[in-house]
Amino acid sequence: MNDLLEQFLVETRELVQSATEDLLALEGRPGDAEAVNRVFRAFHTLKGSVGLFDYPPWFALLHAAEDGLSAARAGTLAVDAPLIDLSLEALDATARWSDAVEATGRLPDAAAGEAAALAERYRSLLSPGPKSTTEATGAVPDWAARLVASMADAPLGPSTAVRYRPRGDCFFSGDDPLGFVRKVPGLLAVSVEPAMPWPPHGEFDAYACNLDITLLAGTPRPEVEATFRLVSDQVSVVDVPAPSAGSTEPTPSSTLDPVVAAILGEQLLAMAAPGDTETAAGRLEACTRSAANALRSIGHEADAERCLKGADLGADILGQAIEAALAGGTLTGPGSGMEASGADGSPAGVHGGDTARTLRVDATRVDALVGRVGELVVARNALGSLAARAEAGEDLATLARAIREADAVIGRLATSLHRDAVSLRLMPLSEVFRRFARPVREAARGLGKEVAIDFEGQGTEADKGIVENLFEPLLHVVRNAVDHGLEDAGTRLRSGKPAAGRIRIAAGQDGDGIVVSVADDGRGIDPDFIRKRAVERGLRSRDAVLAMDDAAVTDLIFAPGFSTAGSVGALSGRGVGMDAVRAAAGRMGGRVSVESRTGEGTTVALHLPRTVALARVLVVGVGTESYGIAMDAVAEVVRVPRSAIHAVAGGAATVLRGRTLPVLRLADLLDHRDGAGIGMEALLLVVHADGETVALEIDRLDDRLDAVVRAPAGLVGTVPGVGGTTTLGDGTVLLVVDPAALLTDPAWVGQDTSGDGR
Structure with a gap:
């Protein structure tokens, strides 16, 4: 992929996102003139960027959108739901097409039809205006009829004819007449003639354009008009009806790209024109180069080489080479020679389907x-x-x-x-958060609910890989919140809540990682209902769910195949969603937790690593084994007399600086039979995990080091409580435990470690 196209795709996605945000804001503030201006500028910039490449349907759609938003700026078109919805659809199409161009180098096959339909909807929103100079006048003009008659095989269906007379100074304004012609989709025929008789030889001006170009295309007129949008004052466009039944035979494949054929024909005329011997050599060289370049542009390297060799033998031999190219070209269809292909058949500039990998850095x-x-x-x-x-x-x-x-x-x-x-590689999570306003709006509309969304901690940064992979799992959580969590307006009002439900997406630091949460103020998760649904779905037996506490029952929402929906809908009911969230978090080296209060709401949190970076690790000993604990999770290391550790109902606790802390043996959490509990003093690590402060008893402190901690994989990834691995200087692998994951293990969850017996 070339640098220009890569930059275009990056900027396109940014413009799509910013325009989407402004359009959503206009729903609540339709009179915000500055927001309308920003949306217009975004579409205007998109149109100009697309115009640099050969994507006529895309250009036509963006031009129609620009016209609609221009009318909105002028106050002649209301900024209402139809315009906003249509503009959002146009942005959706733009986003999809940019992905297709990045992957394949071309627009999807259905792009032309979709662009035409959307452009027509924009035109229907605008008030009828006077007919443009390109509208059909009924009868086919003589110049179009002559072009059709000159074709060896007439088109089978309706077509579009164009007469393009560039201004004499068009070269000075940056116009490329033949460049415009080459961009016409479905080109069938081209004729190039002098617009005025050529002046005498001595008065010839090489910088003045004197061309009358007529062409025929087998595509709808809007697509053809879009190509000449920048020079619309210099073109006439008419519809050519299909020939009568039985009047034509099937059209065989074109023998040569019409534009190239026209260029080659002009070189033959130029060489046949009378001239003196002083200009013959220059004219021969110019015609040779023009013919060779035209043939190379469509991949006819052999014909181009014959022209170059023929020029060495004189004008007659060059003419014969050009005539051979005109007669022997083999293209599969009209206009197919306009896009050079790679050796593997892929469009030029696309190598192996690899997508661009860019990173913007401060x-x-x-x-x-x-x-x-x-x-x-x-x-x-x-x-x-x-x-x-x-x-x-x-x-x-x-x-x-x-x-x-x-x-x-x-x-x-x-x-x-x-x-x-x-x-x-760090990127702000705002790159993810800003994408949720649109899905929430559409989900709420589909369910007939009122939903507001808030964001917190958008400046929190994480590794590019985490940020790019975070949207999908969060989308599942957000959709569940809209569908299952939030009640409809009537139910909320009867419960004393505002009619509009609220979803809050927040992010923040948690030690050496980040926590991204989605909270709603809806109905919450009813454990009894979860028990009932788990039995109905066959996920657990009745006796099993009755033996589970509420926290374990709530965790069943992450089980594959579980759903609380009564029927399959657009957003839920298939049993796929929260299990995908847990799987996605696991792939990123993180985990998921859920908290809920019936009638008050639910919070789903993703605990993720911030990045793969050097971490300060405390190496601790338990028995004969050593383990690592991130120092960011350790508040302090203390020694206390064993007499200061008291047995309480369900566990042990100690008082540190007037605060009661539960004391847990790391050996017990790691299921070690030896370690901890020997000596007059206990060595304690005071750690913070999930908002709690706990003291972990260890045997010894072995070392402190800076290490690259990598997410666990393979068999290690299945071990509860392992947060990652690192390699020591002697080549051994050190397991780095995650205190938060260890402290949520069922082995101790539910024990009374408060120290007061409650």
Whole structure:
């Protein structure tokens, strides 16, 4: 993919998102003139960008949308639901087509029909105006009839004829007449003649355009008109009806691209024109280059080479080569030669279907990274000085201290360098949050509910991979909140709630990770109803669900095949959704939790790693084994007398600085038979997890290190409580435990560790 197209796709997605947000805002504030202006500018910019490429249906749609929004700016068209809905559909089409272009290099086959239908709906919103100069006048004019008659095989169906007379100074205004012609979709025939008799040889002006171009296309007129939108004052467009039945035979495949054929024909005329010997050589070279370039543009390299070789033997041989190309071209259909293809048959510029992978980075982060590299180079140079001192026989003790200091400096710089490099991939979650206004609006409309949506923590940053993969699971949660969580307006009013339900999507830091939550103020999750539905769906037996506590029952909403919907609808009822959320969180190295209060609402939270980065890890010992715990999760490390740890109902607790903390043995949580509980003092890690503060008893502190912690995979990924793995200096793998996941294990959940016996 070339750089221009890649940049176009990036900017297109940004414009689509910003225009969507403004259109949704206009629903509540239809009189916001500035929002209307922003939407108009977005469509205007999109149209101009699409015009740089050969996508006529896309251009025609955006032009129609621009006309509609221009009327809205002028106050002649109301900013109401029909215009907003239609503009949102146009943006949807633009988003889909940009994805198709990125993947395949071309628009979908159905794009032309969809664009025409949407453009017609825009035109129907506008008040009828005077007929344009391109409207059909009824009878086919002579110039169009002559063009059709000149064809060896007349078109089978209706077609569109165009007469294009460029201005004499068109080259100075940036117009390319033949470039416009080449963009016409479904081109069938082209005729190029002088608009005025050529002036005498001595008065010829090479910079003045003197062309009368007529062409015939087998596509609807709106698509053809869109191609000439920028020069509409210089064209006449008419509809040509289909020939009478039986008057034509089936049209065989075109032998050559009509535009290329016209160019080659002009080169033959130019070489046949009278002239003196002084200009013959230049004219021969110009005709050769024009013919060869035209043939190369459609992939006829062999014909182009014959023209170049023929020119060396004289004008007659060149003419014969051009005539051979005109007679022997083999194209599969009209206009098919206008797009060069790669060796694998894919459109030019598309290699193997790979999509563009771009990342926009704040320049200050790049500057910081470059500065850190400079510091590392200086530190590395210091090693050379140490080597020279060692060779000079300096005292080993002094040298060892210097080496240790250099190692500390390089270690600090390596940690900072890694942190700066990883920060280049950080993206704000606003990139995800801003995409939810539209789905919530459509889901609420479909269910006849009133829903407002709020966002918090949009500036929270996470790795690009996390941000890009977060939308899908969050969408499942949001749809469930709209469908199952929020009541209809009547039910809410009877319950003393506002008629409009509210959904809040929030994000924030949680140690070395992030938490993204979706909360609603709806009916909440009724555990008894979940028990009933789990039995009906065959997910659990009646005895099993009766033995489960409310927290475990609520967790059943993540079971595959579970659904609380009474029937299959557009949003739910198929048993696919929350299980996909848990699976997606797992793939990102995270987990999902849910909290709900009947009648008050539900909060679903995704606990995710912020990035794959260097983490400060505390290596702790339990028996003969060592484990890692992220230092961000550890508030402090304390030693307390064992006499200060008291047995309470269901567990143990201690008082630290006037606060009662539950005490749990890490050995018990990890199912170790040995470890912890020996000696007069207990070594405790005070950790924060899911809003709770707990003391974990360990055997010893082994080390503290900076390490790259990677998400668990394979068999390790199935072990409860493992948050990741890292490799130590001796090559062994260290399991890094997740305190939050350990503390939600059923082995201790529900124990009374409050310290007061309640």
